[in-house]
Amino acid sequence: MSTGTPAPPPASPQPPTPLPPTHLPPTPLPPTAADPVLRGASEVVGGPAGRRLAGPGPWWARPLPVLLALTSVLVALGALTKHHCRARGWSTPDQFTHACYSDLPVVYTSSGLAEGLGPYADGTSLGQPPVTAALAWLVGLLAPDGTGADAQRGYFDAAAVVVLVAALVTVAAVAVAAGARRRWDALLLALSPLLVLTALVSFDLVGVALATAGLAAWARRRPVAAGLLLGLAVAARTYPLLLLLAIALVALRAGRRRAALTTLAVAVAAWVAVSAPVALAAPGAWSAHLRDWFGRPAGYGSPWLLPQLVERAGGDADATGLPPGAVTALTLCTWFAWVLLVALLVLWAPRRPRLPQVAFLLVAGVCLLGPAFPVQASLWLAPLAVLAVPRWREHLLWWAAEAASFGAVWLFIAGQSTPERALPPQFYALFLLLRLAAVAWLVVVVVRDVRSPWRDPVRGEGLDDPAGGDVDGRPDALVVRVA
Template sequence: MSTGTPAPPPAGTGSPGPRAAEPVPPLPPTAADPVARAASEVIGGPAGRRLAPHAPWWARPLPVLVALTTVLVAVGAASKHHCRARGWSTPDQFVHACYSDLPVVYTSSGLSQGLGPYGDGVSLGQPPLTAALAWLIGLVAPRGTGADAQRAYFDAGAVVLLVAALVTVVAVALAAGRRRSWDALLVALSPLLALSGLVSLDLAGVALASAGLALWARRHPLAAGLVLGLAVAARTYPVLLLVALALLALRAGRWRAAGTTLAAAAAAWVVVNAPFALASAQEWSAYLRDVPGRSAGYGSPWLLPQLLERAAGSSDAAGLPPSAVTAIALCTWSAWLLLVGLLVLWAPRRPRLPQVAFLLVAGSCLLGPAFPVQASLWLAPLAALALPRWRDHLLWWAAEAAYFAGVWLFIAGQSTPERALPPELYAVLLLLRLAALAHLVLVVVRQVRSPWRDPVRSEGLDDPAGGDLDRAPDALVVRVA
């Protein structure tokens, strides 16, 4: 390997001339994407004058995105009607695919008795900000474990998650920049919001991570760091966004803003975690202790050996031991991190921040010891920014929907074998889901290696979500002979 000299700014991304250019109107998907253009025939054809620069307010990106997001979350709430009406009980909640962590955790933990998220022997096994949010939602629900308490807690949680979904979509629109703000439709119209949005409180962490990314894109590094630190305190995966930022700052040699964001994120995480760690160290650290030594969970490729044993008729299929799952996941993830780091430094043009963040988070999902349905929500905003191509998203959504339906039937079989999905069919759906996500990864890698294939850069943009790194020249380029 050899280290190259700083490269000049990419063509078309130099400093502006003495006169500011006219604001560029948002680019409708039907003007840039053939799949979106063909699908638009159902609603009257490609965008015309109503989406022109002087369109009425209700036809502009943000009002449309808010309305569509609300509809998708409402559809998700309606899909939980069976459980909401009859209670979350096994196997009905799996057979009818209306399972949600919200009421189940509320009534199975100390929250329904008025206890806090940590202490008194209670631990939700969640990062502190998510645990605190679960406790706050419980303040408006009645005490007890009955159907009324479950329903009230779910309804209150659904309102909170609707707000989180709206924050996520608006943040994606802001991070995409004015020209590509319609790309947020890939989140607002994603069936993941309806399928998995109300399964857990993950969407709150996704909202914080997306807001942090938007603040960085708008060149507010301190605020971005504080919000990203809160995101890590809500869900651990946003730390990979900080890793992506550090890798790109290394290539660009622009550390001032990036260092501010990283330091602020660390400070925010410590401020949130310190009180819980000092007051209830044992309960607080439960979510960290659960990571090593975990058996392969639903959605993980490391569950396949157990599924094959069960398909062969073994009644006591154990699959890979927990220590092996941890070792394999750690080794493969470390190798993936190294490869992404080399890609960032070796690519002919500095990758965009959402591309690198998507590759890191997707790798953690593909190679981790578990890949639950709600983890796909982590990927939705990053995928929309990294790969704004409708065809690829439609394939991914189809695989996610098929897996969502199958995994609940497979889980139902643990208590009701006669209603179970066969392990070999579940394995097929699991592989289909992993393959669809791997396809997105390969397409993003291909666009990083060939920047002219990138839909964003084909518009003459550099990195709208890059903040201080947008249009920055390279300081470090690694060439592999």
């Protein structure tokens, strides 16, 4: 007969407890204290910021005024780089050899807007989502009549003001999403050469501003406002769909489905409210930007363009590379695989990834594997890269690759009309690969930080996810373990 004591009854499962709150001062961390590259560079001007600069300081030295002032300077520098085209008109090949090409005046005079047509009228060939098309038409109302140099110049000037406002909104939204402690991280965007090189190439920055403002609203726990802004962003550029997917994934892991569903529902409603009237009135014109995507050949910046460049380098001037159908199939298959991998990473990582990390991985994969990766598409990545990888070293490497690729693509395009001034295809292929490698390196850094959270500069400050909104500081509700 056993004389041991009976085993105690099994304990009832305990509900998950939130992560311990952090008690960091709300004062923004000086940039020289947050990043080793800036800390070393600051020795030139006396060393890192000390206790005298630890306080709030005068209003004009606080993060937001400084960030907005620097952003304005860089966008103005970008306008100066377009001076040759602005003075003489956007004509081929000058607009490429002087690297001052811009879709803004070129599309205005070639799409029918300059002739007084509406954004979706018969004879208009904008091929843009509704918000972008409407904005292009409204700006055209401020330009002189006609299709000459004066009309182009007037349109460009009016569009530059819109782009400047979009840049200011984007930088302010990044500062909000970064949180009070790391407000100065937005310097990585305010000082980014991408604002100089690509901000005035198109209206893409308007969609980026709406999308980033949506993330900032989510970070401030405003799911309805986040959904409204992200829905409008999808109606301006398609890529913000991936930001909604990122919100859904992190909310799924944290078990905070209600806020995510609210944001998704409002985003769908906002998109429908903007798109439905246009789709019903002019279905063909509204869907043009979607139809054109399918069956398109490989475009500039895409890895699927490399076979054509290799053929051209071998002496085949009429090389076509991969068939358009193959490009579409490869793009869709690799995108599907990439989204699955990112979703698995979100649910499998030892600690829930931060929302900007997930969003950056999704958008970077779409850019790297898409049928085209134009220079202005890097603006989609810029705010997300700041929030996901707040390290100056990685951004400096990326900026260098972007600048080199920016010059290379215009010289390569110029060669189609002036072969004697062309960049050989093998050199353009080299710069294309350099740019893809730089973005891929950012992806590697993000994945490394997700797998080893102590490497993440934000998590290293004791923060959880300043941009996470309703999931910030929440415990995991769903974790997938892969053997």
